[in-house]
Amino acid sequence: MKHKYIAKRYWNTVASAMGEVGTMMGKYNDIIDLTFGDPDFTTDEIIINAAFEDAKKGHTHYTNFYGDEELRREVCKYYKEDYNIDISVDETFISTSACQGLWLVLETITDDGDEIIIHEPFFTPYPDQIKLTRGIPVYLDTYEEEGFQINVERLENLITNRTKAIVINTPNNPSGARFSDETLYKIAEIAEKYDILVIADDIYGLYTFDSEEKNMPFMNIKGMRERTITVCSASKDFAMTGWRVGYIIAPSYLIDAMEKINENNVFTAPSISQRGMLHAIRNRKLIQPKLYEAFKERVFYSYERICKTKNMSVLPPRGTFYLFPNIKGTGLSSEEVAKKLFEEAHVLVIPGNGFGKSGEGYIRIACTVSVDKIKEAFDRINRMSIFS
Structure with missing residues (x-):
């Protein structure tokens, strides 16, 4: 308008x-x-009742600016138990949803004119979030006949000296595609070759139907820990969309920068929602x-x-x-x-x-x-x- x-x-x-x-x-x-x-x-009532009790106990104030410390420790414990990945608390940040978390990530890493690659079909907010943070969205086509997998040759052809990152979303909204381990390893090779970041939107990690194992976190690939930013949420995996709470895992220097930026945005995620996610992760099984x-x-x-x-x-x-x-x-x-x-x-x-x-x-x-x-x-x- x-x-x-x-x-x-x-x-x-x-x-x-x-x-x-x-x-x-x-x-x-x-x-x-x-x-x-x-x-x-x-x-689930387990989450609601526990969060309600926490509210009555006084969890109604600002939390630590990085997020509820107990929740951040629980996130670390979850990745160790379910994926055997060691994450330190200073590599975690609690965001006001994964959507806000992705904006915060982009705001933190994007200089004016930086290019961020997103694979089509994509989650609808991606392009505008990139533009809001003064970046340029670059679109990578995927095709049904290829299982909507990322074609690494087409990916490499899109990379320029202004490419800052690629966003990957697997399992994918909207296609339902789940990238194979082979695809993920090839993306990792490209990221290392061109020294770019990978933003892993892992919001649908629970819902994998072609394997008994959960989706492999991208950061678990050798050499990717230092260049992967993982964005996740309680919304889908725990039916907590209205609670608006998620988390980010990234190298500590990026987490520190995000915290400074977030102070000027929403300060902290809602304390009650953070307690809800704590009890959700703790009772996930x-x-x-x-x-x-x-x-x-x-x-x-x-x-x-x-x-x-x-x-x-x-x-x-x-x-x-x-x-x-x-x-x-x-x-x-x-x-x-x-x-x-x-x-x-x-x-x-x-x-x-x-x-x-x-x-x-x-x-x-x-x-x-x-x-x-x-x-x-x-x-x-x-x-x-x-x-x-």
Whole structure:
């Protein structure tokens, strides 16, 4: 919006693909919303009750500027127990969500004109966050026929003397792709060769469906510890989206710089939310299996329905609770298909081009409603002429 009192850098800012959804919700009273990556589960009572007790005990003040010290120690303990990675407390920082954490990381490392590589399809805030921190987003295409894996030759061709970092998101929102160990090792070789940082967005670490093991943290690759910044959150792995709390793991000199910047932004993450994440991580073996099994059931049910739907196809699920169906068989654009789904079936999805040009010809489905709701959604979809 252009206005003399709005900063000119925001005059051409438009709503993201996710942001536009809110205006559509009230049009029909039977909408099935498959857009938002907000788990429909209420945060587990173990977390709520423990955080409530902590609030009554006085955890209602600012925490340490780096974050609740007990929580930071718990993060270190978690990485040691689950990944055998030794992390020191001074390499951790508690952020006000992973989104704010990613902005903080970019604000810390980006000089004017620095280039940050992001792979398409991407989480919608990435480009604008890079621009907000005076950087230049550089887009790396990925393709369904390659499993949406990063092609290292194409990656290397994008690197210039202004490249500062690459953001990797695996398991990936929106495609659901999970990068192979081979892909990650090749990215590490490129990062070392060109002396660039790797920002690992690990927000969906719980949801890996093609292996019994969790996704390998990028920092665990030899030589990558000193050049990896890991951003994570309680939102998806613990159904805590509304608590707005996450953490960053990085070399201590970067953590110190982030703390100084964050003092001028939000000061500290909410104390109660930090206590909630502490109890979430501490009780993860009780809490997470229920979430994992529920979302796995939904994702694979949706996958089976997609495979039986005319003019729609999708890769087998590998991670996250999203699916990224190919709808090119309809002969329509992503936006046209999303509009038809909304108007004819009253099903809300996000058009794939909202995640970058590599997403054209796809839609994103978030399996964040019950199997019964998903069944009803596909029953409606299968009555549409373009899908029947």
